[in-house]
């Protein structure tokens with residue numbers, strides 16, 4: 102079979118089709134690492150039998166991605182919504198490099214360090230209200246799991262052990278792990294196949310009108326005794342299809358949580374750090390959740406880091422002489438010093454560069470430039486909030502094929518479900534932003 106010198110010799114079955122080519126005439130050969138490594142990679146959310154070959158990225162700069170074949174794409178996604186300061190921002194790079202010199206990582210059990218503690222106090226100051234106790238993790242899904250564990254153990258510690266369920270919402274997305282899949286939209290979600298093995302929580306329509314509000318309060322009357330928390334993404338349900346709701350909905354949730362003695366958990370992993378026009382989406386509703394989760398843009402897309410932040414009354418339920426009352430969680434790489442250094446640098450940039458003004462300028466451009474798409478055949482809705490622009494179609498028959506058409510326009514836009522959307526870096530130059538919106542109009546009109 103495979104020789105020792107080449108343990109990665111040809112796989113038996115082809116896994117992906119040939120990489121798309123720069124021109125029909127002279128496809129530049131893909132680099133060795135690509136050809137040798139691709140048969141060993143399992144890509145996310147991909148049917149590996151039919152997925153188009155992944156692009157080979159070589160370098161990034163601000164809102165652009167350079168490929169190994171010489172092409173350059175304008176990035177409409179900002180690395181899954183993380184790179185809000187643009188790629189390779191010199192200030193973040195310098196901070197990570199400096200941290201690398203002194204201490205890349207140290208365990209966070211029984212030991213703390215400056216980048217993490219500085220970040221925790223800065224997040225507390227930045228977040229609304231008294232959200233001031235920070236638990237660091239290394240991915241968004243785990244941050245949500247920690248929030249769920251906090252909410253469940255909060256009840257155990259306060260003598261209400263039957264109240265373990267979450268009330269979450271249709272259209273929601275909170276992560277890919279087994280615990281977080283159970284609070285995502287059960288049908289629309291990417292996880293319906295796992296239905297039978299997931300924990301059961303209560304998933305309701307968001308209370309957005311009289312009818313859904315009545316249903317929501319009826320559910321609470323029936324189920325509050327077994328619920329610990331209400332969980333939602335505020336203002337925008339991202340991965341569920343970029344669905345927007347009004348700030349008033351969040352005020353309804355806050356009032357309901359207070360009335361029924363529930364915790365309110367807001368998952369701001371996507372919306373946090375300026376994406377919806379304010380630093381945090383919940384500011385637009387003037388409410389403070391009991392627990393908030395953050396990740397994605399926290400480090401400006403440079404390092405993996407997430408945080409679950411609780412208010413004092415949640416934290417205090419864990420203070421006890423009973424060892425069982427401590428929060429039992431601790432990821433190996435929690436509060437990684439490089440990641441915390443890059444997050445501190447990313448927070449600096451909100452102070453030293455006009456980020457929210459840039460978001461407002463992107464908002465004006467998206468509002469104007471995407472509006473004409475409404476007239477195109479097959480377009481169901483056009484909506485813009487902060488630096489999020491969405492064109493919803495009646496249906497996208499083949500998202501992979503549509504993505505390839507965007508690549509042919511030299512833009513990186515990933516349609517999913519029935520939407521084409523952009524969430525660019527806040528630092529995207531106006532010319533690049535126009536390239537994105539022109540490409541959307543052109544591709545959708547032909």
Ligand SMILES: *Cc1c(COP(=O)(O)O)cnc(C)c1O
Pocket residue numbers: 240241242243245274275276277334339340368369370371372396397
């Ligand atoms: C991306 C996302 C998550 C999951 O984060 P990962 O880092 O991918 O685990 C959870 N909640 C929301 C709202 C997200 O957008």
